[in-house]
Amino acid sequence: MTANSIANTKPTLTAQQLLDSYASGSRYFTQANMTGADLSGVNLSGVCLSGVRLSKGDLQGANLSGAYLSGASLSGANLSGANLRGADLTGAHLNWANLSGADLTGADLTGADISGANLSDAMLQGANLSGTYLIGAHLKGADLRQANLAQASLSKADLAGAKMGAANLVLAKLKQANLTSAELDGANLAGAMLKEANFSKAQMHKANLSKVDLTDADLTGANLSKADLSHTDLRSADLQGTNLSGANLSGADLSGVDLSQKLLTGAKFTEADLCLANLSGAYLVQASLEGANLMGANLTGAHLITTNLADANLSGANLTRANLVQANLRGACLQGTIAPNGKVHQ
Structure with a gap:
């Protein structure tokens, strides 16, 4: 038996049949075929629709809070403005679905496929989206505060x-x-x-x-x-x-990066790679560059007051007009370094 024939054996359930059974107290409607069903604005709080086929269905404004929709197929469905607070959507197929303005606060979407879906202005605070596929999804203005997106795929997603x-x-x-x-x-x-x-x-x-x-x-x-x-x-x-003030850039690779005129007060660059970086006019007051690689870096006019440059590699660096008042240069490599007065250190 082919995959399509297996899928087609799922019992067909109309929207009216579902609503009538729900009104009678039934809550379990797993594996049913409801493709394209109109359930807009209905109340199905706490319903179990695990594995149900609702592709291209209309659930706009529906109340599905606390619903069980694990493994459900909702591809291309309209769920805009729907209430899905605390819903279980683990492994659900929501690719290309419209979830704009939907409330998914605290919902579990672990491993769901939401690629290309519209989640603009959706509420996803505290939701579990770990391992979800959100490739190319539209999340502009969405509320994802405290959400779990660990290992989620969000390449080319719009999160503006x-x-x-x-x-x-x-x-x-x-x-x-x-x-x-x-x-x-x-x-x-x-x-x-x-x-x-x-x-x-x-x-x-x-x-x-x-x-x-x-x-x-x-x-x-x-x-x-x-x-x-x-x-x-x-x-x-x-x-x-x-x-970048007060940032920790220890061990970071900033080789060739332009940091000119940058406010870097109190920043940590311990053992960072700043080879050939442009730090001209940068404010590095009280910054730590201990053990950093500044070989060939441009530090002309840099503010290095009380900066820690101990054990830094400054070979070939340009420190013309740099302010080194109370800077720590203990153990620094200064071979070929251009000093603040313009003289080359031998």
Whole structure:
């Protein structure tokens, strides 16, 4: 028996039959075929529709709070404005579904396929989206605060203006995702794939971005103050207007990156790779560059007051007009370094 013939053996259930049985107290309607059914605006709170086929169904404004929809097929369904608070949607198929403005607060969507779906302005606070497929999904303005998106696939997803404070995005895939003006304060993105992602004007105060791939990412105007960027790859990232004050960039790869005129007060660059980086005019007051690789870096006019440069590699670096008042240069390599007075150190 083929897969299609098996699927076609599912008992057909009309919308009216479902509503009549629900009104009589029945709650279990698993594995039924309700493709294209009109259930808009109905109350089905706590219903069990596990494995049900509701592809292209109309559930606009329906009350499905606490419903069991695990493994259900809702591809292309209209769930805009639906109440799905606390619903079980584990492993459900919601690709290309319309969930705009839907309330999914506290819902469980573990392993669900939501690729290409419209979740703009949806409420997903505290929802479990771990391991979900949200490739190319539209989440503009969605509320994902404290949501669990660990290992979720969000490549090319639109998260512009999304609220994601304290969200768990550990090991999530966000390559080429749009997070313009997104709120990510305190979010955990450790180990995430963020290559070529757009974080312009995003708020990421105290966010965890350790061991992240941010190569070629757009971070223009983003707020990364006190963020953890340790051991992160930032090569070719656009950091124009980015706030990195108090950020932890220990062990980060910033080789060749433009940090000119950047406010980096109190930032930690311990053992970071800043080879050939442009730090001209940067404010590195009280910053830690201990053991950092600054070989060939441009530090002309940099503010290095009370900066820790102990054991740093400054060979070939240009420190012309740099302010090194009370800076710690103990054990630093200064071979071929251009001193503040313009003389080359032998």
